[in-house]
Amino acid sequence: MQITEIFSSQLPVGETLSIKRSRFEPTHKKDNLKRISIVSGTHGDELEGQYVIYLLSSWLNKNSSLINGIIDLYPAVNALGIDSITRGFPLYEVDLNRAFPGGKEEYLPGQVVYALAQDVKGSDIAIDIHSSNIFLREIPQIRINKEFSEFTLPHAKELNCDFIWIHDAVTVLEATFSHTLNQMGTRTLVVEMGVGMRLTKEYGVQLLNGILNLMKKEGIITTDEKFESREPFLSEIGEVFYINAPTSGLFVPELNHCEVITKNAKIGTIVNPLDGAILETIYAPSGGILFTLREYPIVYEGSLLARIFGNTDEKN
Amino acid sequence: MKKIEILRINSLNRAPLIVEGYLFEGSNPDAPTVAIVGAMEGKTILPLYTASKLVDFLKNSISESKNILGNILVIPSINHYALNINERFWPLDKTNLNTMFPGYAEGETTQRIAKRLFDAISGYTHGIILENREDLSTCFPYVRLFQSGYEDIKNAKKFGYKIVHHKELRPTDTVSLQYNWQLWGTKAYSVMCPNETQIDMNSSNEVLEGIISFLSKNKIIKYKVLNGFESTVVTKEDIEIVKTPKSGIFIPTKQIGSHVIKDETIGKIIHAIEGEVIHKIVAPSNGVIACHYKNGLIFENAVSFRIIKSG
Numbered sequence: 001m002q003i004t005e006i007f008s009s010q011l012p013v014g015e016t017l018s019i020k021r022s023r024f025e026p027t028h029k030k031d032n033l034k035r036i037s038i039v040s041g042t043h044g045d046e047l048e049g050q051y052v053i054y055l056l057s058s059w060l061n062k063n064s065s066l067i068n069g070i071i072d073l074y075p076a077v078n079a080l081g082i083d084s085i086t087r088g089f090p091l092y093e094v095d096l097n098r099a100f101p102g103g104k105e106e107y108l109p110g111q112v113v114y115a116l117a118q119d120v121k122g123s124d125i126a127i128d129i130h131s132s133n134i135f136l137r138e139i140p141q142i143r144i145n146k147e148f149s150e151f152t153l154p155h156a157k158e159l160n161c162d163f164i165w166i167h168d169a170v171t172v173l174e175a176t177f178s179h180t181l182n183q184m185g186t187r188t189l190v191v192e193m194g195v196g197m198r199l200t201k202e203y204g205v206q207l208l209n210g211i212l213n214l215m216k217k218e219g220i221i222t223t224d225e226k227f228e229s230r231e232p233f234l235s236e237i238g239e240v241f242y243i244n245a246p247t248s249g250l251f252v253p254e255l256n257h258c259e260v261i262t263k264n265a266k267i268g269t270i271v272n273p274l275d276g277a278i279l280e281t282i283y284a285p286s287g288g289i290l291f292t293l294r295e296y297p298i299v300y301e302g303s304l305l306a307r308i309f310g311n312t313d314e315k316n
Numbered sequence: 317m318k319k320i321e322i323l324r325i326n327s328l329n330r331a332p333l334i335v336e337g338y339l340f341e342g343s344n345p346d347a348p349t350v351a352i353v354g355a356m357e358g359k360t361i362l363p364l365y366t367a368s369k370l371v372d373f374l375k376n377s378i379s380e381s382k383n384i385l386g387n388i389l390v391i392p393s394i395n396h397y398a399l400n401i402n403e404r405f406w407p408l409d410k411t412n413l414n415t416m417f418p419g420y421a422e423g424e425t426t427q428r429i430a431k432r433l434f435d436a437i438s439g440y441t442h443g444i445i446l447e448n449r450e451d452l453s454t455c456f457p458y459v460r461l462f463q464s465g466y467e468d469i470k471n472a473k474k475f476g477y478k479i480v481h482h483k484e485l486r487p488t489d490t491v492s493l494q495y496n497w498q499l500w501g502t503k504a505y506s507v508m509c510p511n512e513t514q515i516d517m518n519s520s521n522e523v524l525e526g527i528i529s530f531l532s533k534n535k536i537i538k539y540k541v542l543n544g545f546e547s548t549v550v551t552k553e554d555i556e557i558v559k560t561p562k563s564g565i566f567i568p569t570k571q572i573g574s575h576v577i578k579d580e581t582i583g584k585i586i587h588a589i590e591g592e593v594i595h596k597i598v599a600p601s602n603g604v605i606a607c608h609y610k611n612g613l614i615f616e617n618a619v620s621f622r623i624i625k626s627g
């Protein structure tokens with residue numbers, strides 16, 4: 001394993017910002033090796049990817065003889081953000097995942113994403129691990145842009161996630177890591193799982209198995225070991241129902257995340273601690289799986305409370 | 317003048333956010349109309365100040381109400397919640413309102429705010445958005461128009477600011493108010509304000525006078541104004557970006573608006589711990605300083621100045 005600095009910048013007061021990559025490759029160099037890049041920490045408040053990458057690097061350390069490709073790990077793209085609980089790039093308040101492809105001549109956030117994109121460029125596959133945000137908890141899922149789904153969907157199915165969400169192309173999302181890398185010819189998948197500022201250990205293990213499974217299928221590791229690969233449900237076979245807060249208040253959930261629920265099940269209440277009033281009771285508009293659930297209890301009118309993946313015909 | 321409620325959002329622990337607009341009804345139904353949107357974000361003062369002074373001007377400085385020819389709607393502040401606690405974006409989820417357009421009635425809080433605002437300002441002939449640059453620089457007032465295919469450069473010159481920046485459209489600009497307003501048939505202009513935390517009388521007057529000039533020249537108000545600048549249209553090719561190879565304490569020695577000559581020293585970087593000058597920033601060409609970095613500490617390779625080339 002070799003650690004390389006892919007970007008560095010001297011900060012104003014006695015500190016250097018450094019973005020690092022670790023590379024695992026076979027002990028005996030070969031030509032035409034497949035390369036996979038695992039990226040995380042683009043959003044400084046999302047830490048689940050840190051744990052997955054730790055599990056993976058630790059697995060690779062123990063099983064270095066099984067490595068038959070190049071595995072590049074970038075756990076902390078927004079290094080300053082991660083260490084200061086800042087989602088965006090500190091000071092500039094810029095979402096790094098809206099700053100791609102960036103450029104050498106751009107401001108610091110643009111330079112960072114440019115360096116990342118240039119370094120990942122040429123990989124066969126890239127996985128960008130996100131963990132929602134501090135407000136919502138997500139079931140392990142893959143988000144795929146329809147535009148590239150022909151190439152990315154088969155890989156997504158190997159990743160041992162519960163849900164694959166295929167979405168339409170949106171212009172504003174062209175500034176993301178995944179869009180930029182997909183356009184450069186790297187098959188790039190976005191994982192969303194867990195919640196911001198926390199680790200969900202079982203999800204970490206679940207995705208580790210998925211990544212090992214995919215790497216085995218792609219010949220990046222060679223092993224007889226079988227890795228769990230659950231069958232994900234695809235967004236195309238049903239419908240995603242959004243439940244936004246009808247009013248502002250304190251949201252108290254009644255159900256557990258990931259539960260399979262029936263239509264009209266009570267999802268939770270929005271209450272006012274000051275006078276003890278129940279402001280709203282929230283019911284499920286559809287049966288299905290509660291794959292997104294509000295974690296941060298303060299809500300404003302419009303705040304997302306939950307998402308349900310259900311059957312289309314239940315809408316009526 | 318009529319005060320109208322544009323939108324209201326309740327909060328568990330704060331007083332409701334009530335956004336109000338000031339509608340000055342015109343005396344001539346055939347005259348063009350205008351809506352002006354003030355502060356969508358906090359941490360700066362000029363968009364708010366300019367819009368509120370405009371309300372004062374229309375209310376108290378126009379002697380006869382019949383001199384207001386076309387309808388004028390001014391919404392001085394959208395994001396009181398951010399302004400009151402010196403946050404830049406929506407304080408709970410830190411989303412930027414100016415990336416939520418055209419908005420969505422059933423969506424997230426800021427999408428709903430954007431939708432209600434957008435509904436209230438739709439249908440006007442002209443739309444003026446008072447904005448700040450999104451990076452950490454301050455500038456002289458200018459008009460920013462995206463190269464969207466809908467822009468009206470001729471009218472943008474009627475503000476009489478030094479420049480109209482005709483800017484390439486990026487993917488992230490497609491969710492801005494300007495772009496969506498254009499798309500729905502209003503001639504929209506972003507007036508880029510100096511990024512200040514205190515009111516500077518000179519620059520704030522310049523912003524306000526530009527807007528009054530625009531209203532007058534488009535015959536939305538009958539009011540005699542002094543001519544401003546004959547605006548120069550500037551694109552990427554006209555702008556010289558001056559970066560600093562070193563990080564440290566940044567001291568601009570030339571002011572915004574100054575004419576500079578090639579190789580002239582315009583700023584310096586001081587070592588943050590040892591105090592010596594570690595880099596002298598020199599003008600790469602003749603021109604006028606349009607922007608400079610606004611904080612005392614600057615990153616390596618950051619843009620320290622933007623110069624509009626001349627000569």
Ligand SMILES: [Zn+2]
Nearest residue numbers: 043046130131
């Ligand atoms: Zn994220």
